[in-house]
Amino acid sequence: QSVLTQPPSVSAAPGQKVTISCSGSSSNIGNNYVYWYHQVPGTAPKLLIYDDNKRPSGIPDRFSGSRSGTSATLGITGLQPGDEADYYCATWDNRLSVVVFGGGTKLTVL
Amino acid sequence: QVQLVQSGAEVKKPGASVKVSCKASGYTFSDYYIHWVRQAPGQGLEWMGWINPNRGGINYAQKFQGRVTMTRDTSLSTAYMELSRLRSDDTALYYCARSFGIGRFDYWGQGALVTVSS
Numbered sequence: 001q002s003v004l005t006q007p008p009s010v011s012a013a014p015g016q017k018v019t020i021s022c023s024g025s026s027s028n029i030g031n032n033y034v035y036w037y038h039q040v041p042g043t044a045p046k047l048l049i050y051d052d053n054k055r056p057s058g059i060p061d062r063f064s065g066s067r068s069g070t071s072a073t074l075g076i077t078g079l080q081p082g083d084e085a086d087y088y089c090a091t092w093d094n095r096l097s098v099v100v101f102g103g104g105t106k107l108t109v110l
Numbered sequence: 111q112v113q114l115v116q117s118g119a120e121v122k123k124p125g126a127s128v129k130v131s132c133k134a135s136g137y138t139f140s141d142y143y144i145h146w147v148r149q150a151p152g153q154g155l156e157w158m159g160w161i162n163p164n165r166g167g168i169n170y171a172q173k174f175q176g177r178v179t180m181t182r183d184t185s186l187s188t189a190y191m192e193l194s195r196l197r198s199d200d201t202a203l204y205y206c207a208r209s210f211g212i213g214r215f216d217y218w219g220q221g222a223l224v225t226v227s228s
Binding site for chain 2: 033092096101
């Protein structure tokens, strides 16, 4: 069982918007930045969002992040077939002294 | 450009050890921590620990304490992760990743598949 809880899957049509939630606790999300990664099967994860809501260079503004309390959310607008991937949230856990990842959410673009 | 290039796939027997390398290029090796993250087949990501290439400081996840050793060779800009007393459930892709702050893994290696089988 992952320390951070994500829905196993989400889906939406091309052009639509989708959100992926990441639920944790005060020892992790409640007091630390959240990071989001996406991973196309067979390839290494790629950083999408850092420090809750910042995008690395090259990541389009269709991707957004937010954090409130002990939860975080990744938003993707204008869905494209190429967005199909597994998405992971991550943060530091103060109690466990580890980086914790969510279990991952598979995004399907219908 | 920043690159992390890992060593190739390995097949090991239970009880053996494996050492995976991660060669960095395109940046100053000592300026960024190197983390190790593994992914079992069809599963999610699991953090193993980090090494500070500058001073060699390390931090291992408690789950791997006593079995994992992370080292570096600054002259080669290479980090290493050695896992001992391998079990079948250690079969996974092992990634190295550069971090700018904890959790912000901005560059990843291509992964090294370690298969543990008798």
